[in-house]
Amino acid sequence: MKNLLLFGVLIFGSIAANAQSYIGFLSDNYSGVNSVIVNPANIADSRFKTDINLVGVSAFLGNDYYSVKLDNVFDSEFDFDDDGKKSPSDNNNIMGNVDILGPSFMFNLNSKSSIAVFSRARVFYNVNEVNGKTYESIEDGFDNNADFNINEKDVFLTGNAWAEVGVSYARILMNKEQQFLKGGLSVKYMQGLGNAYASGRDVTIDYDADGSGTTGSIATTGEVTYGYSSNVEDDFDEFEVLSGANGVAFDLGFVYEWRPDHASYMVTDSKGNTYAPKDINKYKVKFGLSVTDLGALKYDDATEEIYDITNTVNEDDFDNVDGFQDKLQRFYTRTSVKNVTKAILPTALHLTADWNINNHFYMNLNSDLSLTSKNKENTSRVANSLSLTPRFESKWFSFYSPISMMQHSGFQWGAGLRAGPLYVGSGSILSLLISDESQAADMYVGLKIPVYQGRLKDKDGDGVLDKVDDCPEVAGPEENFGCPWPDTDGDTVLDKDDSCVDVAGPVENKGCPWPDTDGDSLLDKDDTCPEVAGPVENGGCPWPDTDGDSVLDKDDNCPTIAGTVANDGCPEVTDEVQKTLNEYAKTILFDSGKSSIKSESNQVLSDIIGILKEYATAKFTVEGHTDSAGSAKLNQRLSDARANAVKNYLVENGIDQFRLSAIGYGEDRPIATNKTRAGRAQNRRVEINLVKE
Structure with a gap:
């Protein structure tokens, strides 16, 4: 009976792989090299000088057939049938994936471009479009020794595992005040670790509990396709590296940022070059667009067999043959065979919007959309999802709480944090704790070595950053590029205000010595007649002789009447x-x-x-x-x-x-x-x- 049940699950069970990894953490601007897996453009203008990921593991399991309360799972008396709720439908799904990010690092090539090298191992397993009543019928029929009839139609199963090594390059494409755009490309070499898939077309199962008197009979119709790499046997539980299994894939992404406050953080050096600090996020709103996993794995040493399963088999004979492949070969007719297979990667479109509410609080909206068909053989696909993630973010610590709607597993609520080198979290931990009918579970954990961008320094404390300070050790005003204004002639009037920078002069004459234009020893500033020489006692003006009698007015007792010198300028009475x-x-x-x-x-x-x-x-x-x-x-x-x-x-x-x-x-x-x-x-x-x- 167990072999028959396994046969039914393998053919009719529905598992859809979910490619979402590190839910919540990848929205963090400090996710560093990890962020290339969702959008390679992220590493340009990064908050890191360099970021080294040691190891990170993310795993996910979910379905829309079976739900359970988390506490019950850890009970020693837990019973799968009695302690959970089953929701059979015409299209049930079970989801699972493992994503391991191995040693990886990123660094900046220059102020505009960055590069990352990463290693990664991934496992996808999915079977699509099963009638959930199939499992119920098989289980009830065997347990109660009752007849059942199933019209399953078409089902698809895919399992794929591979390792990849990738290189990402990202560059700033536009940086014009409020408008900022960057793009990135990842090229990945893939090594296949194992591949197996099966599909059924127009499949029916008719079980007659006493068909042959002492035992039941299983009558089936339809067509089954079964493909597998040479290192996979029976239930896909053994993997080994294959020499003829490889491929190349690409990720392409863009990020646009709106930076309305750009003027508040830009600095300019003495040569007119402008700089933006690398250690802060400069956007108010950020939008991301990327396509990942464009490519396929080719297995040269693989087999694909197609069987006509129209036959009636004795239940005892069926039970006595172990292994799914052995059952196909023993009881059914192989109609086709080929030796090369191609595993399609889970190509997906990722859209994200990130709102910087203030310095440390953010709100992220993310959507993942599958670009591959669930009705195509040997094809992996992501589950469509929509997530809203509020987060607190700083250099050494971040906390986030994603709220998601996942295709096939519904509402999920999780939490995660990053504390220096450690990142840990789950996209479903909170919904698992509060729900009596959890349909999904995931978690991730990892360690890295972050080397953050440093805060621009101002050693002399003059408000001009060292990067653009021509005199970083001596305080000076911004308008002189951080250097103190010189006083070449030492007259206390700075050269910028001194009209005579090489000759000392008083402050009130803008640093120039007062002139004596007429050379009468009285400086122009004190000379009433600066153009005509005159005695000091007359304010630098020559004494007048108003009446022209050669007796100056200062000595002339009659300055307006001509007189004689002898009479002090007055006329004499003759x-x-x-x-x-x-x-x-x-x-x-x-x-x-x-x-x-x-x-x-x-x-x-x-x-x-x-x-x-x-x-x-x-x-x-x-x-x-x-x-x-x-x-x-x-x-x-x-x-x-x-x-x-x-x-x-x-x-x-x-x-x-x-x-x-x-x-x-x-x-x-x-x-x-x-x-x-x-x-x-x-x-x-x-x-x-x-x-x-």
């Missing part, structure tokens, strides 16, 4: 002028016996005023005289009054009072005889005489 004044003065008429001036004397007084104004600094005495008629006392008083009357008139008409004095001499100074009328008339007079100092 004898002729003195004579003229007195001739005018003698004609001043008074009322008889009084000091009041007659109006007909106004003209002569006006002429006197004109003469006095011409000699603005000269002082005069107005003298009054009388004849001898009358008493001497009365004559003295009258002469004083008349002298002061003239003085007052002159003052009232513009002559400075301090230039004039008045005195009366009475009858004491006659200029003619008082015995005659004519003589007395001459003695009654006013004189205006220059006061000589």
Whole structure:
């Protein structure tokens, strides 16, 4: 019975390989060389100087036929049939894969390109499109010794294992401010480790429990194809390296980043070259697109056999033959055989979007889509999936929790972390813990040696990074590329502000010495007349001679009236002028016996005023005289009054009072005889005489 059950599972069981590996970890910007397995472009502009993976193992198992509570699995009394839930349908699936990333490393060739070399071992096992009721019918029929009939139609089974060594090259394709694009290519050489596959076309099974009286009979129809590499026997449990099993495959990927804050982290050196720090993620949103596993493995020493399984076989005879291949050869008719097979790789399209929420928190959306057919023989394929992964990310530590919808195994919730060299996680651990009907389980663990990109240094603390600092040991401003401004002439005015960098000068004259344009020993800054030489005491201007009398205004008592040097620049009162004044003065008429001036004397007084104004600094005495008629006392008083009357008139008409004095001499100074009328008339007079100092 066991052999019959195995025969039914091998032909009709449905297992679909799932190529997703390291779920959650590969969304981390610090996954390093591991990230090439999903997109080779990832290693360009990496957060690592170099990254060495020692070993990483990822395994996955899932299905849509059988679900169980995790705690029950570890119970010593666990029963497969009683402690789990079966969900048979027309198309059930069981999923499994193992992905081992061996010694691998990556490093940067230059600022724009990187390279990685990796080794990897992979196992896929899948059987597609089984009717889940087949297993139920076989099990119930055998257990209850009951008849059953199955119309399975078409089923496909594939098992493939291989090792690969790959080289990845990635390069920045565009880096224009906010727009950043990089691309990568992996070339992989593959060594086949083993391959087996089977398919059934229009398969039916009719079991008659008492068909031959004492034992049942198995009637089958349809066609079965069975292929295998030379190192695989029966149940695919033995593998050895084959010399004629190899192939070449390719991975191609691109990553686009939107960097709206590029200006905040870019630095420029003295030659105009710009740099971006390598140790930080610079994007706000990142999109990735890649196609992996473009290729196939060719097994030269392999066999493919096609059998017509139309026959009725005694159940005891069927049970007595061990091995799936032996059963085919013993009971059924081989219709075709060939010696070369080709195993198609699980080609897949990967789409990802990563949102940098802030410095350490991210949200990743990832989709994996199979590009191979599940209805083609000897073809591996990935399960279509959609994952949303929030994560905390830093240089030495990351934590992530992927939430996924997996084809054939439904909702999965996991968690993982990276702590320095260690990475460990599972895409399903949390759903396993909280669900009573888990349909999948996976986990991964690995060790690596990360060498991170260093933070750009600023040894002198001037805010200019050493990479672009022309003077990294001495602080200086950014506008001088990190160097202190020089002061060549030592005048405390920096050369950048100094208009005379080689000659010392004061700050207020922009570092230049003050000039003395006119050479008068007075600097232009203090020189009122910088273009014309002049004495210091006159502010650097020459003394003026306004009236042109050769007596400088500073020494000229009459700067606006030409005079003589001897008279300090003022005009001198000559004898002729003195004579003229007195001739005018003698004609001043008074009322008889009084000091009041007659109006007909106004003209002569006006002429006197004109003469006095011409000699603005000269002082005069107005003298009054009388004849001898009358008493001497009365004559003295009258002469004083008349002298002061003239003085007052002159003052009232513009002559400075301090230039004039008045005195009366009475009858004491006659200029003619008082015995005659004519003589007395001459003695009654006013004189205006220059006061000589």
